[in-house]
Every structure is written in C-alpha cells, then in structure tokens.
Amino acid sequence: MTSLRHALKQYVALRRALGTQLGEPARTLGHFVDFLKREGAEIITPELALRWAMKPKGVQHATWARRLSMVRGFAAWLSTVDPRTQVPAFGLIPARRRRPKPHIFTEQETTRLMTEAGRLSESKGPRALTYVTLIGLLYATGLRPAEALALDRRDVDIENGILSIRETKFGKSRFVPVSESTRAALVDYAKKRAEIWPQPRTEAFFISSSGERLVGSAVRRTFARISCNIGLRTPSGKRRSGRGPRLQDFRHSFATRRLIEWYRAGRDVGQELPKLATYLGHVDVHHTYWYIEAVPELLQLATERLGACQRGHRPRGEQ
Numbered sequence: 001m002t003s004l005r006h007a008l009k010q011y012v013a014l015r016r017a018l019g020t021q022l023g024e025p026a027r028t029l030g031h032f033v034d035f036l037k038r039e040g041a042e043i044i045t046p047e048l049a050l051r052w053a054m055k056p057k058g059v060q061h062a063t064w065a066r067r068l069s070m071v072r073g074f075a076a077w078l079s080t081v082d083p084r085t086q087v088p089a090f091g092l093i094p095a096r097r098r099r100p101k102p103h104i105f106t107e108q109e110t111t112r113l114m115t116e117a118g119r120l121s122e123s124k125g126p127r128a129l130t131y132v133t134l135i136g137l138l139y140a141t142g143l144r145p146a147e148a149l150a151l152d153r154r155d156v157d158i159e160n161g162i163l164s165i166r167e168t169k170f171g172k173s174r175f176v177p178v179s180e181s182t183r184a185a186l187v188d189y190a191k192k193r194a195e196i197w198p199q200p201r202t203e204a205f206f207i208s209s210s211g212e213r214l215v216g217s218a219v220r221r222t223f224a225r226i227s228c229n230i231g232l233r234t235p236s237g238k239r240r241s242g243r244g245p246r247l248q249d250f251r252h253s254f255a256t257r258r259l260i261e262w263y264r265a266g267r268d269v270g271q272e273l274p275k276l277a278t279y280l281g282h283v284d285v286h287h288t289y290w291y292i293e294a295v296p297e298l299l300q301l302a303t304e305r306l307g308a309c310q311r312g313h314r315p316r317g318e319q
Contacts, residue, residue: 003082004033004042011077023146024216025070032071044075046088053093065093102252103232103245110139110250112230120222126189126196127209131222133189134206134214138247140182142254142280145247149214151205158187165281172281223247255280 012026035052036044053068072088079085105113117131137148147165155164161183163176178186193200197211204213224241227233233244258276262269 004036004044007078007081008033008074011074014077025073027217028067028070029074032067032074043082043084043086044071044078045086046092049075049088050092061093068093102256103249104256105139105245105250105253109230109232110135113226113232116226116229120226122209126193126207129189129192130206130208130214131219131226133185134219135223135250136185137178137182138250139253141176141178142251143176144251144281145219146216147281149204149206149216149219152203153190153205154203156186156190156205158183158190161186174278174281176279220247251280 008026008029012022012029015022032049032052035055036042036048039048041048049068049071053071054064056063056067068088072090075085075087079087114132114135117135118128120128120131122128134148137143138145141163143163143165150166151163155166157164161178161180163178164173165176166173190205193207197207200207201211202213206214208214208218221241223246224233224244227245228235228241233242235242255276259269262272
C-alpha cells in the first residue's frame with residue numbers, strides 16, 4: 001500500500017507541474033487509497049473503483065461518475081508504471097451532469113447570513129470574523145469560493161482595492177477591483193486578524209481558528225449550518241444541513257445583479273457581457289450567457305429586449 005500512496009503523490013505532483021491545482025481530486029483520491037488499504041488491495045481494479053465511487057448515498061449519479069473519473073485518470077497514469085493496474089472503462093456509471101438551479105441571494109438574505117456567521121463560537125482565533133468577511137466578499141465580487149480561499153496576503157492589495165486571482169480555473173489569472181466598502185471590510189479583517197494571529201502558520205489571507213488556511217469542505221459545511229440556522233436550508237433525514245443555497249450561488253447572484261442592472265438601465269448587454277466574462281474569469285462569453293437562461297427574471301428581460309429591438313422600440317425602463 002505504500003507504493004500506491006507514493007504513486008498518488010507522484011501523480012499529484014505531475015499534474016500540478018502541468019498547471020492543474022488538483023485540490024479536491026487529490027484529497028478524494030487519498031480517500032480512495034485509504035479504501036484500497038482497508039480492502040487489502042495492492043492494485044486498482046474496476047470492481048473496487050466502482051464500489052468506492054458509489055459509496056456515498058443520496059447523491060446524484062453525476063457525483064458517482066465524477067468520483068470514478070478521478071480514479072480513472074489516476075489509474076490510466078499508474079498503468080504506465082504498474083501494468084497490473086486495471087483502468088475502469090468509460091460509461092460504467094452513465095450520468096449526465098445537471099447544473100443545479102442557482103439560488104439568487106438577496107441583500108437581506110446576505111445580511112442575515114453575515115449576522116449569523118458573526119455568532120459562530122470559537123475558543124480562539126478569528127472564526128466568526130473570517131466567515132463574515134468571506135461571505136461579504138463573495139457577495140460583493142462574485143469570486144469562485146475556491147478563488148477566495150486561495151487568496152494569499154500578497155494577493156490582496158488593500159490600499160488600492162485590487163485582488164490578484166492567480167492561475168485558477170482554466171489556468172487564467174486576473175485582477176479584480178473591489179468597491180470602497182469591500183476594501184474597508186478587508187482592511188478591518190486584516191487588522192483584526194493580525195492582532196489575533198501576528199504570525200500565522202500560512203500565507204493565506206483568510207485563516208481558520210488554528211491559524212491555517214481554510215479548507216473548502218469545512219467552509220461548505222459551516223456555511224450549510226449557518227444557512228440552516230436562518231431557514232435558508234431545511235435539514236432532512238440524515239443530512240443535517242439539508243439541501244439548498246451553496247457558496248457558489250453568490251457568484252450567480254453577483255452576475256445576475258449586474259445583468260439585471262444593465263437591462264433595466266437600457267445598456268447593450270451584448271457589448272457588456274464580455275466585460276463581465278473577463279471579470280468573472282470565464283474563458284468564453286457563452287459561459288456567462290448561461291446566467292440569463294438560469295434566472296427567470298433575466299430571461300424575461302432578455303426576451304423583452306429582443307422583442308423591442310425587433311419592433312424597433314425601446315423596452316421598458318429605457319424611455
């Protein structure tokens with residue numbers, strides 16, 4: 001089993017050297033190697049991979065398929081080193097990934113979430129302050145949650161209000177300017193964080209109570225509990241956090257707010273979309289168009305605009 005563990009470290013190192021962060025897949029594959037150890041297996045087989053991939057219950061088949069695809073990538077690489085490795089075939093778990101319907105956070109909901117986050121208990125450290133600031137930043141900027149958690153202190157220019165987003169999804173880097181109120185909140189967080197942890201154990205901007213970088217899975221669980229506490233999620237069965245709004249939905253909310261503002265102001269959304277796509281870090285403007293299709297109000301506004309243009313009239317709000 002040591003060889004499999006060592007092989008996984010080599011695989012992760014290789015993928016990262018090629019420009020892939022491989023954060024969650026690396027942790028997930030670590031769980032797979034742990035599973036193989038418990039099974040007493042020395043090689044990867046389709047049967048073992050399939051059984052492990054389908055262990056989580058009450059999830060979409062797309063989740064099983066994604067877990068299996070991670071194993072497939074690792075096994076395909078490992079088979080070049082250890083010919084005993086059996087690579088799981090494609091299509092063992094047929095599943096079409098369905099994009100969940102986004103929850104568009106209102107300003108009132110975000111305020112309630114931040115207020116509830118401020119009540120988080122802790123023995124030490126800036127836990128409550130960290131979650132309050134993190135939620136506010138996601139709402140104000142539309143950053144991907146992983147991008148916010150990956151920020152180092154050097155990436156946050158709090159004097160000029162500019163965030164450096166480095167080599168994130170699709171390998172793109174960009175600069176994200178923030179509003180004055182957001183900059184002030186980041187300044188306040190940095191000051192209080194330095195008072196609590198003058199010498200943190202990490203270069204991360206957002207830190208946990210232990211002085212380490214926040215872990216995505218822990219942040220998602222904490223956010224789910226906060227959402228339950230204010231009624232945005234309803235616990236069901238064994239899922240104490242239930243199903244409902246996700247951190248990623250702050251990104252949808254940001255994009256939706258901007259698009260609605262442009263439509264109502266009579267802006268040419270077709271010309272503005274590339275700017276929004278660049279700000280959000282999309283590689284293609286078509287990814288940004290999805291927000292229009294996903295939100296009924298936006299789809300209605302876009303329909304009105306199209307109809308007005310075809311009739312040669314200005315839509316409502318442009319008089």
